[in-house]
Amino acid sequence: MAEILFPALFILLALGLPVAFAMMIAVFVALTFGSSYPHLVVVKEMFSGLDSFPLLAVPFFILAAEIMTGGAVTMALLRLAQSLVGHLRGGLGHANVVSSAMFAGISGSALADAAGPGSMMIRMMEKGGYDRPYAGALTIASAVVGPIIPPSITMIIYAMQDQQVSVGSLFMAGVLPGVLITFMVLLANAYVSRKRGYVSGDSMPTLLEIGRIFVFALPALSLILLIVGGIRFGVFTPTEASVIAVFYALIVGMFVYRSLKLRDLPGILLKAAMTSGAVLLILGAARAFAWVLIIEGIPQQLAGTIISWELSPIVFLLAVNLLLLAFGLFMDPLPGVMILVPILAPISFALGIDPNHFAIIVIVNLTLGLTTPPVGSLIFVVSSTVHLKPSTLIRELPPFFLALAAALLLITFVPSLSTWLPAVSGF
Template identity: 70%
Template sequence: MAEILFAALAVLLLLGVPVAFALALSAFVAVALGSSFPPLVVAKEMFSGLDSFPLLAVPFFILAAELMTGGAMTAVLLRFASALVGHLRGGLGHANVLSSTMFAGISGSALADAAGPGAMMTRMMEQGGYPRAYGGALTVSAAVIGPIIPPSILMILYAMQDQNVSVVTLFVAGIIPGLCLALGLLAANAWMSHRRGYGAHAPRPPWSEIGRTTVHAAPALGLIVLIIGGIRGGIFTPTEASVMAVAYALLCGMFVYRSLRLRDLPQILLRAALTSAAVLLILGAARAFAWVLIIESVPQSLAAFILGLELSPIAFLLLVNLLLLAFGLFLDPLPGVMILVPILSPIAFALGIDPVHFAIVMIVNLTIGLTTPPLGSLLFVVASAVRLTPLALVREMPPFFAANVAVLLLLTLTPSLSTWLPRISGF
């Protein structure tokens, strides 16, 4: 049955079938042709995969991100980032990375980051003299930070697949790796800007203006403090935190920034509903696909094979990185987490690798896959937003992709970057 499963998935992806439908149809074909189970079991497993209380956090965090964007907080963060670094060499590129990093603390989604502040910043960079493709490539690469800095939809799903980690632990663990990714991209942008002569076109703003933009941006940046502080203080659970995020975004948009109106809510709710439905459809299909793998004992067989190789923990992590980078060429992070975490995390645990460290390595790696052709979703989102071909973005990607991979290697070889903050924070 496993052979039929993988063969059907490969054929469907080559035919251009959307990932969710490819996963569900391949599971259906495998069950129908290679087992005695009724095909209806595929639908049953899809619904079972969605029957989870922690999963309620996904649509609420998506709605919170839509409310924050609709409440003009994206523009606020862009002004704040530009005030801080816009006067430096390559300043608009630095502002692009900083705004993506700050918006990551709101959205929890790489695609939302790219489609929101990223697209706006790309247009600002073009007006400042940067090639459009360069700005788009930097936007694609900076959007990787979205699922790393909390809140993160991907971390919620990971914690549902691995009982050795919790959502809040992963939230805290992602802060330093997310900042490391930002620093890597800032360094790459600085190098490229000096090499190509991209200069600063704005004078350093006075400290009074920086202070005003900081105060103006503080409510938008307060969401991450609300989430982590509320969970750490035992006030609410991670799922309840997602509801609080919606309430906070609504209050900020309507009463603090006064840019969100009641007539805007139906359209915002519709966008959030469509995005949530797409995400949940992928999760349900991935659950059915993973069920077939479990029935066929694929995780157990793979675990026995890898443990039989007697790899060191570092060698295993490097091998996993290569596997996930290859996986990212063809599938998005959501099905990757649902399918690969139950297979790989028990092996990592058996080798003595810290579960939090392994989780961060997997999440960063799978998210980088969003930037790689032929199916990198971020490439297509940004290309559509800035009216370029994905190939034009790919040509400008190498220095930024190299920076992200270098940070991934650093995280792989330095577990404390992922585990230190949760440990001292009591998580």
């Protein structure tokens, strides 16, 4: 079936079908022409992939992010970011990057980062004299931290595929890599801003002004401390944390910032339901796709082949980076995690690679795929926001590709970036 499955998938993706439908149709085609299994097995496997209590965290975190994405919350984060770095050369660009990192602690999604504060920062940057294509490209690059800084939907799915890690340990493992990626994108923006003469018209705020802005933004920033701290100290599980995040977001939106009204809730619930449905459909389709691979014995064959090569851990990680970057050209992170992690994680563990370190490498690699054509979702989200052709944005991305590649290499060759914080946190 595999000789039918993969060609069918690539053809459907090339025709522009959404990833979930491409995987489902490819599985149906493979079963029709390559096996005697009934088609009902696809539905069964999709349901089995979604019949999981930990998976409840996904729609609840999505709902919490939708509630927290109100105007007051987003503006609080933007004001704080601008007060910290807005006075520097390329300050509005720096504020874009820093606000994306802050918002990552609320959304857990790169696409939410780009569509939320990213879209607002693009308008502000354009008014500040930045080229619109550059502002869009910077937003694409800065949104990469969305699934890296906790909470992260991708990390929740990864922990369900690899029993060597937990959601809590991955949340802690993603903090320093997320900060590193943010720093590298800031460096790239500083270089381009100096080269093109982007300057800042803002004066440096006083410490008192920064303090006031920080206090105003603190309720929004506290969500990440609530989630990670509660999981770390065993107060609640990741699934329970997602529910608490929803109630916390409601309290902050309605009673602290007072930007959320009861009449807004039906629209928020509908949007969160549609986003959750799309995510869960992808996960179900990925489960059916992975089932075909398993019954064909492909994971076992591939694992045996790679182990027989007797690669060193470093060479294996470099090969994994190349494989995942290529895979990310055509596949979103969530199905990538469900398909590849059961194959690659046991091999990395057998080679003595720390499971948290390997998990972050996989997640960062697949997330970078959101910035690369032909399937890069971030490119198309930002393209619709700035009303520019994707090709126009892609021409502005090379400096950020270099910055993100440098961050990936550091994460690969410096394991402590991913392992130190989980270790000192007791995971």
